[in-house]
Amino acid sequence: MRALTWQGKRDVRVETVPDPRIEDPTDIVVRITSTGICGSDLHLYEVLGPYLDPGDILGHEPMGVVEEVGPEVTSLVPGDRVVIPFNVSCGDCFMCGQGLQSQCETTQVRERGTGAALFGYTKLYGQVPGGQAELMRVPFGDRLPIKVPHGPADDRFVYLSDVLPTAWQAVEYAAIPPGGSVTVLGLGPIGAMAARIARHRGAGLVVGVDLVNARLTRAAEHGATGLDLRRHGKGLGDAIRDLTDGRGTDAVIDAVGMEAHGAPMAKTAQHAVGLLPDALAERLMETAGMDRLAALRVAIDVVRRGGTISVSGVYGGAADPLPMLTLFDKQIQLRMGQANVRRWVDDILPLLTDEDPLGVDAFATHRLPLEEGPQAYKTFQEKQDGMIKTLLIP
Ligand SMILES: NC(=O)c1ccc[n+]([C@@H]2O[C@H](COP(=O)([O-])OP(=O)(O)OC[C@H]3O[C@@H](n4cnc5c(N)ncnc54)[C@H](O)[C@@H]3O)[C@@H](O)[C@H]2O)c1
Ligand SMILES: [Zn+2]
Ligand SMILES: [Zn+2]
Structure with a gap:
């Protein structure tokens, strides 16, 4: 598959990498249809190089369609539409039970002394492959993905991942x-x-x-x-x-x-x-x-x-x-603190309607093919071209 990878300071490239696969029986694989670039990605681009390896796949604001589910996943089937929270959180532990998914005790990166693992976000947060890619492996298939209806454009739901x-x-x-x-x-x-x-x-x-x-x-x-x-x-x-x-x-x-x-x-x-x-x-x-x-x-x-x-x-x-x-x-x-993504979803979903009180449908200033990701990082960092929010389309 094609994926946007970190290579060095201010150097990201779209490369061909192996497809992700189901590794754990509760994993799912998602075919990504829209994936945001976040201000947090700019920290990777500029200052967090010491915590990245060349080839790391970036991105933590993806949504798409379920491609494959592990044998123990019961609540999703291929074809379902899902948004993936940026915290890798289990949904079952003490912290997740308190709505503190950014502190999930199942995925805490203990050797670094940090909270829950994050998709596409350095060794400090587990070095988990991210979602600026054609496909993405997502653990906790029954607990983590946010299932959303088919119909409206991705813009309606994609910001549930982070923004x-x-x-x-x-x-x-x-x-x-x-x-x-x-x-x-x-x-x-x-x-x-x-x-x-x-x-x-x-x-x-x-x-x-x-x-x-x-x-x-x-x-x-x-x-x-x-x-x-x-x-x-x-x-x-x-x-x-x-x-x-x-x-x-x-x-x-x-x-x-x-x-x-x-x-x-x-x-x-x-x-x-x-x-x-x-x-x-x-x-x-x-x-x-x-x-x-x-x-x-x-x-x-x-x-x-x-x-x-x-x-x-x-x-x-x-x-x-x-x-x-x-x-x-x-x-x-x-x-x-890092957002506890799953915690706020039920409060926000009722606002993602045709009336669109928060203006999400027109929130993206740019929609670009994944292949143009490297230029988009540069434009976003330089705050050129009126760029505020970019969705990459794999
Ligand atoms: N807590 C979380 O879970 C979480 C999630 C997403 C993003 N973030 C963080 O939130 C921050 C903002 O993210 P974003 O996507 O909006 O990024 P961004 O880089 O687009 O936004 C930062 C804005 O701050 C402005 N700015 C810079 N210096 C300023 C100053 N001294 N006073 C006022 N404004 C100033 C910049 O012009 C820019 O518009 C980043 O640090 C990002 O890492 C945190
Ligand atoms: Zn983010
Ligand atoms: Zn947990």
Whole structure:
């Protein structure tokens, strides 16, 4: 089959690789019909090289049609239409039972000290082959796939794999009071969808912050008050306080993560790590503070006293100092984590209708053949061509 593989920093290629097969009696194999490129894939493209091997298949936002089922799978048959959550979660363990599928105890990557394995996401998360491919092996065939009806285009359902549950969890964790206010930092797919969900669930004011025109415009079209980081810079906190009686918003959602603009020192350091041998680079990334907390620092500044910060953006590293005094003094609640995809599906499915309140049908800015994946990664990273969300079509 054809699959998009990681080869090196800013080097992904579509190659011919062996077809996946049923390995465990509860596995299924899915023929992928649409598969998203995520902001998290950009971390693989740029800084997470030490945790990848050339040839690793990327992608964790796939959907398609069941091609084959293992002998113990009872709830799916070939031809069923399914979306695959990005967490590899068993559905049966203590953590899955609590709705904490990102911590699944059956797939936790214990030798790395991390949570549930993820599709297409480095040795830190189990080095499981991903879904930017023609075919994909999926374990826990009776528990993990989300069965969806035939009929509507893939766009209607594909974001159940990641964008929708991640954005839903971001809003849930933000605990915005009814009619209250939220600042969403970063208006990529996750921030954009979180802003829509916050509006839909009754937030009175949604402030969206980014530095890309197309992203600011689109968020404004969906009811957010856009603030351009390039214009406000260090004055962003004051601009947000001006909108909220001098207090700051009730909640802040950080949908930026570790590759934030605004931390030039860290950029140099991350670049340097990219040039080191893997073993050294891994140690440095885990211990020496390659993280870039620019967005998180803004979140701490613009949240009102007693408010909540909900972090969806992915961070790494350990040594960057956090302003503990301010966090404590402002009595800020901080919630974060990888989305528990399966947990939110039943809340979201009723919104995936013809009325399309969240605008998923028109959410993708680009639909491209899988073979054009490498160029799409480059365009997405450079934020060119109005690209916000791309679906690759194998
Ligand atoms: N928690 C989860 O389960 C989960 C799931 C999916 C994605 N993510 C993470 O969420 C983040 C966003 O993902 P995405 O797909 O929307 O990616 P993206 O890269 O398209 O979006 C990030 C956006 O942040 C903007 N930005 C950069 N620096 C900023 C700053 N200082 N202030 C405000 N905006 C800034 C960028 O211009 C961009 O629009 C990534 O870190 C990704 O890894 C987490
Ligand atoms: Zn993702
Ligand atoms: Zn589990």
